[in-house]
Amino acid sequence: MQKSDALDVERIREDFPILQREFDGQQVVYLDNAATTQTPKQVVEAISEYYYEYNANVHRGIHQLSQEASIAYEEAHDTVADFVGADGREEMVFTKNTTEAENLVAYSWGLNELGPEDEIVLTEMEHHASLVTWQQVGKKTGAEVKYIPITEDGYLDMEAAAELITDDTEMVSAVHVSNSLGTVNPISELADIAHDHDALIFGDGAQAVPNRPVDVKDLDVDFYAFSGHKMAGPTGIGGLYGKEEILEDMEPYLYGGDMIRKVTYEESTWNDLPWKFEAGTPSIAQGIAFAEAVEYLEDIGMENVQRHEERLAGYALEQLSELGDIDIYGPMNHRDRGGLVAFNLEGVHAHDLASIMNDSAVAIRAGDHCTQPLHDKLGVAASARASFYIYNTTEEIDKLVEAIDDARELFA
Numbered sequence: 001m002q003k004s005d006a007l008d009v010e011r012i013r014e015d016f017p018i019l020q021r022e023f024d025g026q027q028v029v030y031l032d033n034a035a036t037t038q039t040p041k042q043v044v045e046a047i048s049e050y051y052y053e054y055n056a057n058v059h060r061g062i063h064q065l066s067q068e069a070s071i072a073y074e075e076a077h078d079t080v081a082d083f084v085g086a087d088g089r090e091e092m093v094f095t096k097n098t099t100e101a102e103n104l105v106a107y108s109w110g111l112n113e114l115g116p117e118d119e120i121v122l123t124e125m126e127h128h129a130s131l132v133t134w135q136q137v138g139k140k141t142g143a144e145v146k147y148i149p150i151t152e153d154g155y156l157d158m159e160a161a162a163e164l165i166t167d168d169t170e171m172v173s174a175v176h177v178s179n180s181l182g183t184v185n186p187i188s189e190l191a192d193i194a195h196d197h198d199a200l201i202f203g204d205g206a207q208a209v210p211n212r213p214v215d216v217k218d219l220d221v222d223f224y225a226f227s228g229h230k231m232a233g234p235t236g237i238g239g240l241y242g243k244e245e246i247l248e249d250m251e252p253y254l255y256g257g258d259m260i261r262k263v264t265y266e267e268s269t270w271n272d273l274p275w276k277f278e279a280g281t282p283s284i285a286q287g288i289a290f291a292e293a294v295e296y297l298e299d300i301g302m303e304n305v306q307r308h309e310e311r312l313a314g315y316a317l318e319q320l321s322e323l324g325d326i327d328i329y330g331p332m333n334h335r336d337r338g339g340l341v342a343f344n345l346e347g348v349h350a351h352d353l354a355s356i357m358n359d360s361a362v363a364i365r366a367g368d369h370c371t372q373p374l375h376d377k378l379g380v381a382a383s384a385r386a387s388f389y390i391y392n393t394t395e396e397i398d399k400l401v402e403a404i405d406d407a408r409e410l411f412a
């Protein structure tokens with residue numbers, strides 16, 4: 001285990017007991033972090049502490065347990081809001097995940113604001129969470145969906161973006177860090193172009209918030225979404241940032257308890273932000289543990305996380321390129337990437353490759369990574385993807401490369 005330039009990986013690994021698991025005597029090499037990251041003890045303990053010590057429903061209780069749960073759950077919004085530079089809990093809605101955040105805005109804003117004269121601009125590297133959602137909004141409202149193309153080397157074509165985004169554009173939805181190409185997209189530049197045309201911009205931060213400092217005010221996005229389970233937190237919780245004045249104007253997405261202020265048999269009025277968008281009993285333990293994950297990452301320092309991920313991505317690009325018969329997707333400069341590399345070994349289906357890797361206890365992902373149209377464009381049905389996090393090491397990337405070598409021999 002090496003000490004990274006940026007962070008003490010050996011120390012960090014002690015917080016993740018799952019990394020000690022062995023399969024057939026081989027210690028697991030977990031390189032599927034873009035799908036979901038592992039959870040440190042501190043976050044698991046925050047969940048058990050909630051259930052052991054102050055499990056109760058939030059907002060509505062007078063009793064002590066409910067008060068404690070309410071304070072912890074509400075303050076978790078402040079912690080997560082602060083982590084991404086939002087102004088406060090009013091701008092941080094807890095959702096189930098990034099997908100639900102996209103749908104919330106699509107239903108609540110998109111279906112109410114868009115019509116046949118309008119255009120929605122996406123990128124060709126959108127995750128299905130954004131692509132399918134806005135595509136359906138387009139179908140329901142008559143708004144046309146357009147795509148910013150990608151260049152040969154996996155960057156967004158910003159000249160095309162400047163032409164595609166026009167006064168007819170009402171929404172630009174763009175992935176910040178691509179989960180397939182790894183590309184870090186210039187979200188603030190896109191925000192400038194969108195705002196020049198009075199359009200809104202939604203940033204998909206599912207792969208960005210876990211691995212680099214993100215400030216939604218610097219990016220000047222109108223909405224921005226991310227998932228707890230991709231950043232050392234639990235499943236079932238995610239964050240939707242929205243500018244307060246825009247969220248204020250939006251209709252609720254789900255109706256029911258907790259999101260109301262006053263209800264009569266005829267009429268209802270809505271609660272304050274962010275509760276207006278959190279109908280019913282929320283994911284209380286997960287919300288509290290989400291804040292714990294954020295504090296865990298803050299202790300490490302997001303600049304350090306970014307440096308570590310770039311370093312691992314650079315090492316993986318170098319080692320994989322040396323193999324020769326590997327097609328790598330996305331930018332070859334690791335500084336333009338998040339900590340992931342998607343690739344194909346020539347002549348071997350990605351699923352077979354992942355399965356052989358599994359025999360060596362190396363966990364990678366194979367498939368289209370919820371970017372089917374992008375894979376169509378790349379001319380492949382699937383790719384293998386290795387993705388890194390704070391506990392991964394260059395030695396583990398060596399194991400990945402060795403396992404690819406084994407696969408190559410098997411298929412020779």
Ligand SMILES: Cc1ncc(COP(=O)(O)O)c(C=O)c1O
Pocket residue numbers: 034035097098099100127129130175177178179204206207227370
């Ligand atoms: C870029 C991107 N956007 C959105 C999502 C969807 O995240 P979730 O499944 O947590 O909703 C993912 C998950 O892989 C992703 O990588």
